[in-house]
Amino acid sequence: MEHVQEKIVQVTGLRKTFGRRVVLREVNFEFSAGKIIGLVGPNGAGKTTIMKALLGLISTDAGDVQILGQPVSVNTHTVVTQEVGALIERPAIYPFLSGWQHLQVMTTSTTQMAWVVKALQMEDYIHYPAKRYSLGMKQKLGIAMALVDHPRLVILDEPMNGLDPQSVKRLRHLIVQLAQTGTTFLISSHILSELAKIIDMVILIDQGQVLLQRTMTQLQASAHHSLVIRTTENPRALRVLLHAGYSVTRRHDDLIVAKSVALTPLLRTILGAHIQILNMDQQQEDLETVLLGLLAEGKR
Numbered sequence: 001m002e003h004v005q006e007k008i009v010q011v012t013g014l015r016k017t018f019g020r021r022v023v024l025r026e027v028n029f030e031f032s033a034g035k036i037i038g039l040v041g042p043n044g045a046g047k048t049t050i051m052k053a054l055l056g057l058i059s060t061d062a063g064d065v066q067i068l069g070q071p072v073s074v075n076t077h078t079v080v081t082q083e084v085g086a087l088i089e090r091p092a093i094y095p096f097l098s099g100w101q102h103l104q105v106m107t108t109s110t111t112q113m114a115w116v117v118k119a120l121q122m123e124d125y126i127h128y129p130a131k132r133y134s135l136g137m138k139q140k141l142g143i144a145m146a147l148v149d150h151p152r153l154v155i156l157d158e159p160m161n162g163l164d165p166q167s168v169k170r171l172r173h174l175i176v177q178l179a180q181t182g183t184t185f186l187i188s189s190h191i192l193s194e195l196a197k198i199i200d201m202v203i204l205i206d207q208g209q210v211l212l213q214r215t216m217t218q219l220q221a222s223a224h225h226s227l228v229i230r231t232t233e234n235p236r237a238l239r240v241l242l243h244a245g246y247s248v249t250r251r252h253d254d255l256i257v258a259k260s261v262a263l264t265p266l267l268r269t270i271l272g273a274h275i276q277i278l279n280m281d282q283q284q285e286d287l288e289t290v291l292l293g294l295l296a297e298g299k300r
């Protein structure tokens with residue numbers, strides 16, 4: 001029997017205006033279960049608004065949201081309460097309740113609570129009243145509330161906000177681990193280097209529209225390669241290469257030659273000027289560079 005991948009999220013023709021301001025134009029995307037999806041785009045692109053619409057937290061002007069084949073709107077969110085965990089913007093935290101009591105609102109399972117507290121390393125303060133929590137501790141509690149009870153879909157808006165590097169690393173591992181056991185994640189983040197380490201797919205939003213939806217494999221295939229060259233005389237090598245028509249920049253002790261160029265003439269140019277090459281390497285554009293390039297292309 002053919003294995004059909006279950007659509008976990010399906011968004012069709014989503015439109016949202018605030019007064020006369022069009023915030024979502026015609027948003028369409030869908031993805032299947034067990035993946036980590038990055039929702040990225042410039043400030044004000046509409047990412048948070050999309051996440052709120054997915055959760056039935058805001059009314060929309062047109063379009064349709066389905067999670068696991070069930071409709072979601074401000075009036076219909078059974079599937080959200082049963083299958084989705086989320087942290088949007090800042091976590092809603094009651095100062096006089098402890099972290100543990102916040103988790104008790106989300107689940108009746110102490111096993112689940114203990115699991116998430118351990119997974120996010122919150123043991124030391126989980127029984128303190130939340131008013132004593134730092135920004136990062138509150139953020140972790142918000143994430144814990146989204147993850148407890150293992151929902152099938154987890155929506156996280158800027159989850160790395162306020163977390164120390166160790167916590168970021170721990171959260172990254174946890175997300176990957178949970179995704180391997182079938183949890184689907186939709187994560188927005190401006191820290192593209194962090195996101196790139198875990199996501200399977202990118203949905204790029206710009207001005208209330210989906211500019212593109214690509215798998216990381218597709219993005220990597222379209223990434224440009226550059227050559228990183230170190231010579232005994234970088235300033236002169238730079239001049240020689242620029243003069244020969246190459247597109248070169250300097251970065252620290254390296255010269256970066258953009259895109260793929262034929263090696264032999266390049267080497268001949270450098271060696272012909274009696275400059276020695278100390279090191280040479282191929283480098284692939286990172287996610288940030290690729291996405292910024294695509295955004296600029298989209299604007300044209």
Ligand SMILES: Nc1ncnc2c1ncn2[C@@H]1O[C@H](COP(=O)(O)OP(=O)(O)OP(=O)(O)O)[C@@H](O)[C@H]1O
Nearest residue numbers: 018021023041042043044045046047048049050205
């Ligand atoms: N309640 C509201 N009333 C009016 N405008 C709003 C409201 N909520 C959001 N907007 C506007 O909608 C646009 C999209 O906002 P949204 O928060 O979805 O963007 P974002 O992509 O999440 O941005 P960021 O990366 O800065 O978090 C922004 O221009 C914002 O000013």
